[in-house]
Amino acid sequence: MARISRQEVEHVAALARLVLEESEAERAVGELEALLDYAALLESVDTEGVPPTSHVLALATPMRDDTASESLEPESALANAPEREGSAFVVPRVIDDEDAG
Amino acid sequence: MSEGHPRYDVVIGLEVHAQLCTESKLFSPAPVAYGEPANHCVHPICLGLPGVLPVLNARAVEFAILAGLATHCTVQLHSVFARKNYFYPDLPKGYQISQYEEPICTEGWIDVVVEPGAAPRRIRLTRIHMEEDAGKLIHEAGAAGSDGTRVDLNRAGVPLLEIVSEPDLRSPSEAAAYLRTLRGILRYIGVSDADLEKGHFRCDANVSLKPRGTAELGTRTELKNLNSFRFVEEAISAEIARQAELHDEGTPVQQATMAYDPHTSRTRVLRLKENADDYRYFPDPDLVPLAISAEQIETARASLPELADAKCARFQSQYALTAQDAEQLTESRPLADYFEAAVAAYGLAKPVANWLLRDVLQALGELELGIEAARLAPESLAALIRLVDAGSTNAKSARGLVKELVANGGDPAALVHERGLEALSDSGELEAAVEAVLGEHPDDAEKFRAGEKKVLNFLMGQVMRRTAGKADPKAVRELLARKLGA
Amino acid sequence: MSAPPPLVGLSELRAELDAGRTSSAQLVDRALERAEALQPRLRSFIGLRGESARAEAEQADARRLRGDPRSALDGIPVAIKDNMVQRGEPTTCGSRILEGFVSPYSSTLVEKLEAAGAVIIGRTNMDEFAMGSSTEHSTLGASSNPWDVSRTAGGSSGGSAVAVAAGIVPAAFGSDTGGSIRQPASFCGVVGMKPTYGRVSRWGLVAFASSLDQIGVFARDARDAALLLELISGHDPRDSTSAPEPAPDLRASLDGDVSGLVLGVPREYFVSDGVDPEVLARVHAAIAELEAAGAKLREVSLPHTYTAVATYYLLATAEASSNLARYDGVRYGRRAEGAQSLGDMYVRSRTEGFGAEVKRRILLGTYVLSAGYYDAYYRKAQQVRTLLRRDFDEAFAGCDVIVTPTSPEVAFSLGSRTEDPLRMYLSDVYTVSCNLAGLPGVSLPCGFSDGMPVGLQLLGPPLEEGRLLRVADAFQRRTGFHSERPPELA
Numbered sequence A: 001m002a003r004i005s006r007q008e009v010e011h012v013a014a015l016a017r018l019v020l021e022e023s024e025a026e027r028a029v030g031e032l033e034a035l036l037d038y039a040a041l042l043e044s045v046d047t048e049g050v051p052p053t054s055h056v057l058a059l060a061t062p063m064r065d066d067t068a069s070e071s072l073e074p075e076s077a078l079a080n081a082p083e084r085e086g087s088a089f090v091v092p093r094v095i096d097d098e099d100a101g
Numbered sequence B: 001m002s003e004g005h006p007r008y009d010v011v012i013g014l015e016v017h018a019q020l021c022t023e024s025k026l027f028s029p030a031p032v033a034y035g036e037p038a039n040h041c042v043h044p045i046c047l048g049l050p051g052v053l054p055v056l057n058a059r060a061v062e063f064a065i066l067a068g069l070a071t072h073c074t075v076q077l078h079s080v081f082a083r084k085n086y087f088y089p090d091l092p093k094g095y096q097i098s099q100y101e102e103p104i105c106t107e108g109w110i111d112v113v114v115e116p117g118a119a120p121r122r123i124r125l126t127r128i129h130m131e132e133d134a135g136k137l138i139h140e141a142g143a144a145g146s147d148g149t150r151v152d153l154n155r156a157g158v159p160l161l162e163i164v165s166e167p168d169l170r171s172p173s174e175a176a177a178y179l180r181t182l183r184g185i186l187r188y189i190g191v192s193d194a195d196l197e198k199g200h201f202r203c204d205a206n207v208s209l210k211p212r213g214t215a216e217l218g219t220r221t222e223l224k225n226l227n228s229f230r231f232v233e234e235a236i237s238a239e240i241a242r243q244a245e246l247h248d249e250g251t252p253v254q255q256a257t258m259a260y261d262p263h264t265s266r267t268r269v270l271r272l273k274e275n276a277d278d279y280r281y282f283p284d285p286d287l288v289p290l291a292i293s294a295e296q297i298e299t300a301r302a303s304l305p306e307l308a309d310a311k312c313a314r315f316q317s318q319y320a321l322t323a324q325d326a327e328q329l330t331e332s333r334p335l336a337d338y339f340e341a342a343v344a345a346y347g348l349a350k351p352v353a354n355w356l357l358r359d360v361l362q363a364l365g366e367l368e369l370g371i372e373a374a375r376l377a378p379e380s381l382a383a384l385i386r387l388v389d390a391g392s393t394n395a396k397s398a399r400g401l402v403k404e405l406v407a408n409g410g411d412p413a414a415l416v417h418e419r420g421l422e423a424l425s426d427s428g429e430l431e432a433a434v435e436a437v438l439g440e441h442p443d444d445a446e447k448f449r450a451g452e453k454k455v456l457n458f459l460m461g462q463v464m465r466r467t468a469g470k471a472d473p474k475a476v477r478e479l480l481a482r483k484l485g486a
Numbered sequence C: 001m002s003a004p005p006p007l008v009g010l011s012e013l014r015a016e017l018d019a020g021r022t023s024s025a026q027l028v029d030r031a032l033e034r035a036e037a038l039q040p041r042l043r044s045f046i047g048l049r050g051e052s053a054r055a056e057a058e059q060a061d062a063r064r065l066r067g068d069p070r071s072a073l074d075g076i077p078v079a080i081k082d083n084m085v086q087r088g089e090p091t092t093c094g095s096r097i098l099e100g101f102v103s104p105y106s107s108t109l110v111e112k113l114e115a116a117g118a119v120i121i122g123r124t125n126m127d128e129f130a131m132g133s134s135t136e137h138s139t140l141g142a143s144s145n146p147w148d149v150s151r152t153a154g155g156s157s158g159g160s161a162v163a164v165a166a167g168i169v170p171a172a173f174g175s176d177t178g179g180s181i182r183q184p185a186s187f188c189g190v191v192g193m194k195p196t197y198g199r200v201s202r203w204g205l206v207a208f209a210s211s212l213d214q215i216g217v218f219a220r221d222a223r224d225a226a227l228l229l230e231l232i233s234g235h236d237p238r239d240s241t242s243a244p245e246p247a248p249d250l251r252a253s254l255d256g257d258v259s260g261l262v263l264g265v266p267r268e269y270f271v272s273d274g275v276d277p278e279v280l281a282r283v284h285a286a287i288a289e290l291e292a293a294g295a296k297l298r299e300v301s302l303p304h305t306y307t308a309v310a311t312y313y314l315l316a317t318a319e320a321s322s323n324l325a326r327y328d329g330v331r332y333g334r335r336a337e338g339a340q341s342l343g344d345m346y347v348r349s350r351t352e353g354f355g356a357e358v359k360r361r362i363l364l365g366t367y368v369l370s371a372g373y374y375d376a377y378y379r380k381a382q383q384v385r386t387l388l389r390r391d392f393d394e395a396f397a398g399c400d401v402i403v404t405p406t407s408p409e410v411a412f413s414l415g416s417r418t419e420d421p422l423r424m425y426l427s428d429v430y431t432v433s434c435n436l437a438g439l440p441g442v443s444l445p446c447g448f449s450d451g452m453p454v455g456l457q458l459l460g461p462p463l464e465e466g467r468l469l470r471v472a473d474a475f476q477r478r479t480g481f482h483s484e485r486p487p488e489l490a
């Protein structure tokens, strides 16, 4: 049985930049638990020495030549911007210290 | 010279992000350019628009292979691009395409000379991997005075190599020497301009201390974004001092990301790493694994140029240069190439080294130019030195022309003539000048004849002054000696 | 408004156009009017391209009159799912978070359709970001099944299935990540084909789960499906997962002959447990029909079938959690009003912008990839994926085509599953393995149960679309299920 705590669900939500309302959080715990309980059936599968499949294709890495195309017109690049200034996108003020990377 | 610490062993590991000098981005055909207006070098891929897909830049892979070979790494035939997931406005897709469990290059080393002439230190590299750069955030208020942060994605997706060293460095000066050597290698093999001012070469440093002689590693902190060699040394020194103080007090060092403030010369905590970051790396399903053939690696190996340390050793043996001159001449590949071309034109190495290291580099420095921009061709430098050898002009006059030749080019002999700088060695003018000087200073001539030989220098100076420096000093000396009956 | 008569199959329309009995302008008008007239009942379109579609139809007519049509599809009205971008047109993926987004570039699919002269009349309804099996998770509201409007059209490409089933367009395009073309095709009584992974470029297809997503077609019969697939297939250098294969000649294999072909009947797909017995009966009858046509039957085994749904949901949600990180309100799409800080902007834009099912899957996927769980869930699921692929390799060593039901049931009532996500996921049991193994799969109508269409699924080895369509075509030459029309819309 997967036992997920409310705290874990909230941590995962925070990683995904989502907030859960009080009622949603309880519900999400139950739903995730049910899904992970179901997924637990994989535990019984013997995968000793089985390589993982990330891609079904046995391809050699396709590569492109290093030639630069024209840039997208700035007006096209910015056309969908919720907020812009000149040709820059604008977001609420970022404080230096909340560096994420 | 910034040293380690008297009571603690200092352990430093460096992570360098070097920008590869490609035309287009790592996974997008958008142009790579510097200094363009915001979002003028972008493609739907760089904006992370719905539905876009990455395609790998072949040249970036070639460059990564060259960098791996030049640093004695194993280039992996199979490597994997992974997604590093985190949210930040400079990261358009919400993940960075990087390499994680299976990087392209592993386990290398470079030899680092910390002090000229001293035995090199071998610093091990953990890995080199390829990844895309993030965009740029502009925090200062814009023209329209909005108080938000502006996002420019011109740099988003530019190809980087992340080069990670083992914690083999023991002092700030070693760290700086390592960075200089690494930068030299990347430039030598032509994969990165490694221009620190443009952010082409950025460094993070992991620093920890342990009481001298003990085995257990201390808690390390990470200094972020050190963008000059001087700051690297200063910041690490400051961080060593801060950690030493904590150790002295018995206060535990906390794992943290640090920033260095050059105004106060101190480091401060940016953020504590209470929980390890959870980047949820996984293989990028949009990119199949990177397969490199053994032939491709051998082709790259064959194309690898002679590197600085090998060239330096060869210059010492082939041209009988001092270690110091050889090191200076091999610091950059264009300088070394210039030197060899000038030697080929002139025939002898030592005079070329002297002229190049003293006069040409000084002129370039004053003109704020690199050797590639010098209009004085190596053959012309050789010609200039030969004019001095032949006594056609004197060394001082020739030196005075270097800056002009470097800036504008031209034929040295023609320029000497144009400026009227021909030496007066054979002309009657020189003899007249000597006689005039001896006539003006009979007492000094007398002193010389009485055995006070150093008076000759004074008399020579007078002749040179009278000829406005155009006389060949050798010829003046000979003529004076003859007239004085020496 | 009374609806104009339905548009029949591609070849019929082509013949009418070529004989000058109709024009592209008339066909496109009819398609647009029918779409609008049926929209209140079916909700199959999120957006229609009235004016530009009509202008394109006139150009197609001009080409035809000059005797210079671009392809068999020139001037034919078609529809695309709302997750395939078209330059200058909105794309929403059925999500609030992409409200107002207009794409500055086109998908390869759209470029190919434009090059062929097809007229895209609009974008079809779908579960938000293709996450669902009922088209109920859409900002527009659920599409209804033309055979019974109280029932689901299936999903996530429900709108495209409905558009073809209801005779609005003769052809539509969808995407299939775990059955999202085949299941709605089965529910709506049309042919739905998911090609081999890599066969059709994903450039410009908004990603749900990149290693599973594949564009495919909805059509009235196998012949039309073959024509459409030929047109949209082929290697694309903009998609690193595109198979380096030329577009296949699929119509050449439609000769009606299946004699000697070995049909594999997987034991694990024909257990009575959880399957509507009527559905099983129709599928068995269809298999018997193919046997009568000369095919041989062989029982095969796909022993890891029981792991497929769990494996699929772990991998698909993990990839989705990362693919959907770009919807952050910075460069395009919905941004929450009045956010006080960057963090606030992210959280509120995403929380308000995504619907419940998408959030549920993002949470699961984030959990699966997070530190400490990666090996237990994600890596484990990737290993099991290898076993599922090996099952198929072994099965195809003994047969040419695998035959199964498409879905364990016919279309269920709208609203009956939304409260129980796990039950909804389990109904994908017959379709997800095909995506996990990257195989081609087709669903075709094979009868009715309770008045609702039943789908027969054919699965083949990689790149063997031609073989699947040959079997489907042979079946359709002997039966008339694909010509049945929803009664009240006839």
Ligand SMILES: [Mg+2]
Binding pocket: B015, B162
């Ligand atoms: Mg790093």
Ligand SMILES: [Zn+2]
Binding pocket: B017, B131, B162
């Ligand atoms: Zn990095």
